[in-house]
Amino acid sequence: MEEYLSSPLAPAYGLGRHDLSRLVATGRFWRPTRGGYYAGPDPRALAVRAHTLGITSRDVVACRRTAAWLWGLDVLPPGKRQDEWPVEVVVPGGARTPPRRAHVVGRQSDRLPPGDVTSVGGVTVTTQERTALDCARWLPRLEAVAALDQFLARGVARERLRARAAELSGRRNARRLREAIALGDAGAQSPPESWVRVLVVDAGLPRPRPQVRVELPEKRVAYLDMGVERYRVGIEYDGHDHHSSVEDRAHDEWRRAQIRRLGWRLVIVRKNELFGSPATFLERVAERLWESGWRPTPGESLRLQRQLRLLGSPEARYRRYAA
Structure with missing residues (x-):
């Protein structure tokens, strides 16, 4: 059986609702979100929780720090561990965001183009370019530049980010975004x-x-x-x-x-x-x-x-x- 399992797929493995409850109670399964189960070794890892959340909702897209973490970057605030950081997601406007009790921060958006969405390790995430743009725009100044430096080192094009930042002129945090892009440098090592x-x-x-x-x-x-x-x-x-x-x-x-x-x-x-x-x-x-x-x-x-x-x-x- 797969490490990840959703309630609708459980009957295919001969598991009913009471079986799932028993497996969770005995510690063989862990339920990070409603309808999402995990049977692997590291249930609290950020990637595991994002993956489990994704199998229960096709509308969920990991974004911001969560997406950057899934891309393999060091973007969590100083002193924060991945097992205590919430899964940050974006959902289409009008859709229901996941409950906060599932340790999820959900945001609605009508402006997430298909070209800004991809998959990493089976998790639906914003692309590197879009994640760099979001981190530079919404994270605190020092952390925004630190995240951007890592994306620039990965090959994300500064000119593309500048062009997209120009389209956001007059919008919230547009100036912060422009300043972060100007301060970014691919040469930083940490x-x-x-x-x-x-x-x-x-x-x-x-x-x-x-x-x-x-x-x-x-x-x-x-x-x-x-x-x-x-x-x-x-x-x-x-x-x-x-x-x-x-x-x-x-x-x-x-x-x-x-x-x-x-x-x-x-x-x-x-x-x-x-x-x-x-x-x-x-x-x-x-x-x-x-x-x-x-x-x-x-x-x-x-x-x-x-x-x-x-x-x-x-x-x-x-x-x-x-x-």
């Missing part, structure tokens, strides 16, 4: 790197380029997470996952010492700074740029001061980057 780059740009500092190649002695090569090559200022993000072991840190210190000997000034951004006090690392970036000869215009200086004040206020920072 969502935190995308966040750092956006915060640097928003502060009015020179825009860093991701994955800057640095030629080391003895024909070795290093890549900075991002850097402003004109001023030889590099920015690197140290996340807990990849920079916590003694070996990792020893290698990083050796590598960075080699880069500094070549005249680069480096700013290392820690996880607690990015998520708790971003103004602290932006001040260091501005200082390293100044030491390297960057001279901001009066307008750029004012923009930097305003951004540092905004980031120093949790309420203002939330309105700008999390709402």
Whole structure:
């Protein structure tokens, strides 16, 4: 029998309503949605819940973060696990959305063209282009750009997104969408790197380029997470996952010492700074740029001061980057 099963198909396997109830009660089946059953090993996985929901309704299309996750991208908010994130779906206007008790967020739409719908792993989802457009338009600023960076790296065409964004002029979040597309960069290697780059740009500092190649002695090569090559200022993000072991840190210190000997000034951004006090690392970036000869215009200086004040206020920072 298939891992996924819907109530209408149960009789074909000799299962009646009471049989299904018994199997759920004994833990052999799990029912994530009304009429949808699953008998596999990971019942709470986002992909499993989306698949089970889809077999009970032909109108359901996974969208936004759920669709991006099914496309294999890291798009959930920091600290959120996939087993606790709701299945985000869109249904045709006039159709019933799935109940929220099934851990589903449903939205109605009359404007989902057939060309924006496809299938991934048996789940009906928005296409990569449409999902990139939706994430850039509806997610908070930093997360929107981080998602978009990943889609651009996948080959989604920026010009196509710009053209479709132009068609939405005057609509809700159209400006947010245009700004996210302008900030996107396929070179970012992780969502935190995308966040750092956006915060640097928003502060009015020179825009860093991701994955800057640095030629080391003895024909070795290093890549900075991002850097402003004109001023030889590099920015690197140290996340807990990849920079916590003694070996990792020893290698990083050796590598960075080699880069500094070549005249680069480096700013290392820690996880607690990015998520708790971003103004602290932006001040260091501005200082390293100044030491390297960057001279901001009066307008750029004012923009930097305003951004540092905004980031120093949790309420203002939330309105700008999390709402």
